[in-house]
Amino acid sequence: MFIKILSISFILTGFFFFTTATIGLLRFPDFFCRLHATGKGDTLAVLLSLIGLAIYNGFSLTSLKIVSIAVFYFVAQPTGTHAISRAALRCGVKPWAKGEERR
Amino acid sequence: MIRTTDDVIIKTVSRIFTPFIQIFALYVIMHGHYSPGGGFQGGVILGAGFILLVITQGLDETRRRFSQKLDTIFCSIGLLVYSGIGMLCLIIGGNYLDYSKLSKILPVLAAKARSLGILGVEIGVGIGVMAVMYSIFSDIVTGGE
């Protein structure tokens, strides 16, 4: 019973971070701000959700595979975000200052 | 011609991850009979690992490790393993790709001979698919040289 409550709380926290990351992706005024939202929020949400699912399954080989997916994703997603922001800087996208209009 | 990325983070992360991607592709090939996967899917993942190396390290560096001559040899070896097992079954006395006749050469039962025959065919298909994907990608990149 305790294991079920723990895993449900992990998955719900991950779902909350997914929601805030998506709202940030839609509502922020500039491209670099949106990259912040999806790069940080999505990574943390995936990490918490996968740990919750691994706890629910008990201690077996499948849980080890789920944790290894989480570790791979924890390193790979920030690298992808870094590549996108480097491409934006090379193309000449300017940062946003307060008082300008939405871009 | 693809030049190398002049960024430390992307080069280091892709160099760290390539062995794990290749080991995972071998796992997918070997466990084709039990979980989703098999020969073709594992070959595609192996080819994607090499394409990751070409994108981040540049075409010249990757060609130093996996030359065009070796690539052509791997294409032929993949096809040879796959057709060779089929022809072996034909020569012994059964139909084409009739693996149970392999029990006359190897000292195993008929059911185990079928399992070993399928495994050999999957390995051949995986090697061939990897080599062909790498060859098509380098042809597209260099514009047909």
Added chain:
Amino acid sequence: MQQFFLIVGTGLCFLVLLCLYRGVFGPTVLNRLAGISAIGTKTLVILLLMGFIYGRVDMFVDISMVYSILNFIGTLAVAKYLETKGEV
């Protein structure tokens, strides 16, 4: 427990539809790339939840690992192309 996984999965599918807005109507190409990468992230978690609902976890774990590798390689490839060609 199955009802809980089903509700969370439906909520995540709704979030995917919201992300698709940025993938279609983003003002520039780079916005669309960020949107598609976010969709790939949510698909990964949805696949694992489906595995738990159907009761066959071993099968869906392999599929989601392959999808995460391909999402990573695809994002790197498109970002490199846009860096050398310039903004469309």
